[in-house]
Amino acid sequence: MEIKINLNGKDICRNIEPDMLLIDFVRSLGCVSVKRGCDTSNCGLCTVFVDEQPVLSCSVLAVRANGHKVVTLEGLQEEASEFAAFIADQGAEQCGFCNPGFMMNTIALLKENPHPSDEEILAYLAGNLCRCSGYEGQLRGIKAYLSFQEQKGKVGN
The missing domain is CATH 3.10.20.30 (Beta-grasp domain)
Structure with missing residues (x-):
């Protein structure tokens, strides 16, 4: 076929x-x-x-x-490379196996909701399994990335 x-x-x-x-x-x-x-x-x-x-x-x-x-x-290397540094900075990439799924879903979340609350971030990422972390590193990384994007003026005001 x-x-x-x-x-x-x-x-x-x-x-x-x-x-x-x-x-x-x-x-x-x-x-x-x-x-x-x-x-x-x-x-x-x-x-x-x-x-x-x-x-x-x-x-x-x-x-x-x-x-x-x-x-x-x-296909999202430009968009993802900057974000990946924030995840790594928080120690949330321990083995790295789950990172592509987290990154894809975070990119989707931020397209849908550029100003998510902690609860919205965790709810959106609930379908991503990570056996190395308690998701706190990912949450901190996402929040740091959002703050950085706001400072650069890239996230809607």
Whole structure:
């Protein structure tokens, strides 16, 4: 079965098996930030954007992305690199395995809500499993990043 998607700004056309998951498809194209963690849609490690909405790619058939725009962390390097430094500064990247999912969901949150409260941040990130931290480092990193963005005038007033 042939599918056509735009992956990180590049048009892709491939023949795939009908039961191929989106996670396997994007990883086969070199998007290794998309991680396999639970295969039950509970950990957030496989988060990608499909038409700018966060989607758990381990629970979506690749064919469902046919004709759509798919973005992984590889396609958001400019946006994510600055944010990653704030997460690392708070010691929230201990093993780093969960970071791509956290970053994808934080980017989605900030597009949706540029001034989230602590409770809103934690609620939005509740679907991201991190076994190394208690999520406090991620929360501090996100808050520091928001403060930095406000100082730069990049977050809506």
